[in-house]
Structures are given as C-alpha cells and as structure tokens.
Amino acid sequence: MKKNILHTELCDMFGIEYPIVASGMGFVSGPALAAAVSNAGGLGVIGAASLTPDELREMIKRAKDLTDKPFGVDAPIPPQLDDVPPDATEETLRELIPAEAWDFANKFGEEFGIPKARGKAGLQALSIDITREWFQIALEEKIPVFVSAVGNPDWMIADAHAQGMKIMACVGLVRQARRLAAEGVDVIIAQGTEAGGHTGRVGTMPLLPQVVDAVSPTPVLAAGGIYDGRGLVASLAMGAVGVWLGTAFVTTRESCLETIELGYMSQWEVDVWKQAILNATEDDTIISRVLTGKTLRMLKNRFQENWVKKGGPELKTPKQNVLVSDLLEGVREAKMEGFTLPVGGQISGMIKEEKPAAQLVEEIVEQATHVLEKMGLGK
Ligand SMILES: Cc1cc2nc3c(=O)[nH]c(=O)nc-3n(C[C@H](O)[C@H](O)[C@H](O)COP(=O)(O)O)c2cc1C
Structure with missing residues (x-):
C-alpha cells in the first residue's frame, strides 16, 4: 500500500x-457535514x-448513526459582562439593551423597509451556563x-x-497561544485575520510559525484562508500538524442542513449565503462588529455598510446578537438579498462550486500529495 505522506x-x-479538520461552525456544521468529513478520513x-x-x-x-469515526464538538465561551447574569436568557438580554439602541434599530428597519419581526438570536454565546451544558x-x-x-x-x-477528551482552542495572537498551552490545551488553532467568522488582525502567514515556535511541543493547527492542497502543504511546512477549515466547508452540500430543519x-437564506461566497472575489469581505459585537469577517453587504454609515450601535457580545436578531428575521421574511449578513473569509474568492464535503477532502489530499x-x- 502507498504510504500516506500527509500523516501527522x-x-x-x-x-x-x-x-484536515472541518471547523465546528455555528449554524453550518451539523451531523451530516461532520460525519461526511470524518468518513472521508x-x-x-x-x-x-x-x-x-x-x-x-x-x-x-445523529452523527453517531452516520459514522463510526471520531468527530468533535465546538462551542463559544461567552465573556462575563458585569451586568449579564450567568444564566441570562434572550429575554434578560433584551431588557439590558439600552433604549437608544432599540430606537436606532427600529429606525434602521423603517428606513430600509425591513418588516417588523421577532428574531431568535440563537443560543450562541448567550450565557456561560449554556456552554457548561454543551x-x-x-x-x-x-x-x-x-x-x-x-x-x-x-x-x-x-x-x-x-476521561481522555482533548481540548482545542482558537487564537489570533502569540500571547493567547502561550497562555492556553500553559493551561493545558492540547491543540492550539492559530487563526489568521483572513478567516471567516470572529477574527483578529494578524495574517495566517506571520501568525502560524510564531505560534508554532511559542508553544512547541504543543501541536498547532493552521486556520484562515485555506481551501486546497497548497494551503495544507504550506501549513505543514510552517510547522502545523494540520489545517482547520471554515469557509471552505460552508459551500459543501452537507452544510446548514439541520439549521434549516430546526428553523x-x-x-x-442559505442559498443566498452560499451564492455570495461563490460569487465573491478575494476583496469582497469586511471585518465588522455589527452581528455579534466582536470583530467578525463577513462578505460585504448593505446591512453592515449602512449600519456603520449611520453610526449604528456596537454593543458587547451577546447583546449585539440580540439587538440585530429582529432585523435579520425581517430580512429573512422579506427575502431582502443584499441585507443578509453572509459570514465568510477571504478565501471565498477561490471557491467556485458547491461540492460534497468528501470530495473537498479528497481534492485537498490529492493536491497536497501531488x-x-x-x-x-513524496517518496
Ligand atoms: C460561517 C462561519 C461560522 C463560524 N462559526 C464558528 C463557530 O461557531 N465556532 C468556531 O470555533 N469558529 C467558527 N468560525 C471560524 C472557523 O472555525 C475557522 O476558524 C475559520 O473559518 C477559518 O478560516 P477560513 O474561513 O478562512 O477557513 C466560523 C467561520 C465561518 C466562516
């Protein structure tokens, strides 16, 4: 049998x-996607x-029914704000949001013809108690x-x-990586600013080797701006033990399936999101606090552009999620294409077709080996 030269x-x-790890993206990575990637190796x-x-x-x-291979679970840990109790619900948070912020959101909705609706912020980062349960x-x-x-x-x-479970954690700075490795995190994910989702300011190319050196011998995964076998080889060359991919898997067939099913x-909205990634160039993303209150890379869109132009509030996580959730529900109900907030990274420019997740894994492996x-x- 041929030696697997990508083994790390x-x-x-x-x-x-x-x-090759498909990241655990909220709303995107359900059992169908996780199992497909694990089944593909x-x-x-x-x-x-x-x-x-x-x-x-x-x-x-469900994932256990779909694969007997290992898979993981990913969840955010919310910051502890002084005025937010650890068991905060969406209702508690609604009451904590200042009246001027609601006022701005209402006027924003009226000006752009977004119908009034009641949104669900989703449980993401609402309370530390939920992370403990997960x-x-x-x-x-x-x-x-x-x-x-x-x-x-x-x-x-x-x-x-x-009980033998490993912990992985994502960082955007060397000092965060050092702290987490010292605390006992088993694998550090060094994520460059190119990444879709929450992101920092340092690019993958300078960040990765610095994190690898800082935390050695703790293994490091490379993240941010990787889509193909070249990205995998480059990451291995810089000392990573593998790659952690996000945007690349948003446009796979198995993404978001359960999110739609659960409502x-x-x-x-998912179709619009995927199409936005497929249509994007490398320069079509922006970092903004509009969705979660933290810096998050998304594809350029009219909601974000106008929110910033008009000096819209940027509240701390998780209040911002709750503040914009009603507007986003209105956008969804009225199918206002340019007003969705499609999350994605700079590598979107390279993604040109939706494909099965297993095919993506196979193509990365094939190209990296080549x-x-x-x-x-390779011999
Ligand atoms: C749509 C989307 C949602 C994300 N949600 C999460 C999440 O819930 N948890 C997480 O650890 N990272 C999340 N991320 C970040 C990814 O885990 C990953 O670090 C990042 O996508 C890597 O960069 P790339 O997008 O260039 O591949 C998300 C990324 C995207 C694109």
Missing part, C-alpha cells in the same frame, strides 16, 4: 487518516453555537475533542483530560 501527529491523536466537528443542549444531544446521536453533554457522549471557539476553556481542561435559517511529490518529498 494529529492523525495519531484521533486515529484519523488525514490532518478527516475530522468533522459539530458546531454547538446555534443549538439548545437537547438539540446538541440529538445532533451527536460541554457536559460532550463529556457524557464520550466525544474525543471539544473545541473552544472564543473565550478561555481553562475550567474544562481537568474534566476533559480525566434557525431558511433555505432561501505538490509534495513534485517537490521530491
């Missing part, structure tokens, strides 16, 4: 074939951010890896390690 420490850690991850604890349990069960479920379900998207996972490390997004062989490193 990450493959040994999880018993997977290729060092990579590591799939379910994004818990949009799910209630019961829904997460059900999604894990983590507990992952433990009970014997999930081999839990990923902390944003926030500090120090409180989960001892319990995870006690968090409509088919129309590149290495061409360099004389």
Whole structure:
C-alpha cells in the first residue's frame, strides 16, 4: 500500500487518516457535514453555537448513526459582562439593551423597509451556563475533542483530560497561544485575520510559525484562508500538524442542513449565503462588529455598510446578537438579498462550486500529495 505522506501527529491523536479538520461552525456544521468529513478520513466537528443542549444531544446521536469515526464538538465561551447574569436568557438580554439602541434599530428597519419581526438570536454565546451544558453533554457522549471557539476553556481542561477528551482552542495572537498551552490545551488553532467568522488582525502567514515556535511541543493547527492542497502543504511546512477549515466547508452540500430543519435559517437564506461566497472575489469581505459585537469577517453587504454609515450601535457580545436578531428575521421574511449578513473569509474568492464535503477532502489530499511529490518529498 502507498504510504500516506500527509500523516501527522494529529492523525495519531484521533486515529484519523488525514490532518484536515472541518471547523465546528455555528449554524453550518451539523451531523451530516461532520460525519461526511470524518468518513472521508478527516475530522468533522459539530458546531454547538446555534443549538439548545437537547438539540446538541440529538445532533451527536445523529452523527453517531452516520459514522463510526471520531468527530468533535465546538462551542463559544461567552465573556462575563458585569451586568449579564450567568444564566441570562434572550429575554434578560433584551431588557439590558439600552433604549437608544432599540430606537436606532427600529429606525434602521423603517428606513430600509425591513418588516417588523421577532428574531431568535440563537443560543450562541448567550450565557456561560449554556456552554457548561454543551460541554457536559460532550463529556457524557464520550466525544474525543471539544473545541473552544472564543473565550478561555481553562475550567474544562481537568474534566476533559480525566476521561481522555482533548481540548482545542482558537487564537489570533502569540500571547493567547502561550497562555492556553500553559493551561493545558492540547491543540492550539492559530487563526489568521483572513478567516471567516470572529477574527483578529494578524495574517495566517506571520501568525502560524510564531505560534508554532511559542508553544512547541504543543501541536498547532493552521486556520484562515485555506481551501486546497497548497494551503495544507504550506501549513505543514510552517510547522502545523494540520489545517482547520471554515469557509471552505460552508459551500459543501452537507452544510446548514439541520439549521434549516430546526428553523434557525431558511433555505432561501442559505442559498443566498452560499451564492455570495461563490460569487465573491478575494476583496469582497469586511471585518465588522455589527452581528455579534466582536470583530467578525463577513462578505460585504448593505446591512453592515449602512449600519456603520449611520453610526449604528456596537454593543458587547451577546447583546449585539440580540439587538440585530429582529432585523435579520425581517430580512429573512422579506427575502431582502443584499441585507443578509453572509459570514465568510477571504478565501471565498477561490471557491467556485458547491461540492460534497468528501470530495473537498479528497481534492485537498490529492493536491497536497501531488505538490509534495513534485517537490521530491513524496517518496
Ligand atoms: C460561517 C462561519 C461560522 C463560524 N462559526 C464558528 C463557530 O461557531 N465556532 C468556531 O470555533 N469558529 C467558527 N468560525 C471560524 C472557523 O472555525 C475557522 O476558524 C475559520 O473559518 C477559518 O478560516 P477560513 O474561513 O478562512 O477557513 C466560523 C467561520 C465561518 C466562516
């Protein structure tokens, strides 16, 4: 049998074939996507951010029905704001949002003809209690890896390690990587500013080798701006043990399926989102706080552009999510295409077709192997 030249420490850690991880994106990464990636030899991850604890349990069960390979769970850890109780609900948060902010949102809706609607912010980052529940479920379900998207996972490390679960955490700066590695995080994800979703200011190319050096021997995954085998080889060359891909998997056939089924997004909205990524050039994204209050890379759109132009509020997470949720529901109901907030990274410019997730994994593997062989490193 031909030697798998892409085999790394990450493959040994999880018993997977290729060092390709599909990130656990909220609203995007359900059991169909996670299982497809794991079945193709990579590591799939379910994004818990949009799910209630019961829904997460059900999604894990479904993934187990679809694959006997390992897969992970990913969830954000919300910041603790002084005025937000740890068990805050969407209702509590609505009351905490200042009247001027609601006023602005109402006027914004009226000016752009967005119908009045009642939105669901989704559970993402609403309260630390929910993150604790998600983590507990992952433990009970014997999930081999839990990923902390944003926030500090120090409180989960001892319990995870006690049952052999690994913790991965995402960073955008060397000092964050050092702190998390010292706390016992098993795999650091170094995510450059190119990435879709919450992101920092440093590019993947300078960030990755600096993080690798800073936390060695802790393994590091490369994230931000990777779509193909060249990106995988470059990441390995810079010392990563694999890649963590987000935007690349948004346009796979299996993405968002359960989100539509659960009613968090409509088919129309998902179609518009995917098409926006397929149509985008490398310069069609922007970093904005409009959706979550944190810097988040999305494709340029009229909602964000006008919100900023008019000096719209940028409240702290999770208040901003709740503030814009009614408007986004109105946009969805009225099918206002230019007003959706399609999250995606700079690599969108390279993505030209929707494909099955397994095909994407296979193509990355094939191209990476070919590149290495061409360099004389494949034998
Ligand atoms: C639509 C979308 C949603 C995301 N949601 C999450 C999330 O819930 N949790 C998380 O850890 N990262 C999330 N991210 C970030 C990804 O995990 C990943 O770090 C990033 O997409 C990598 O950069 P790339 O988009 O260039 O591949 C999201 C990214 C995108 C594009």
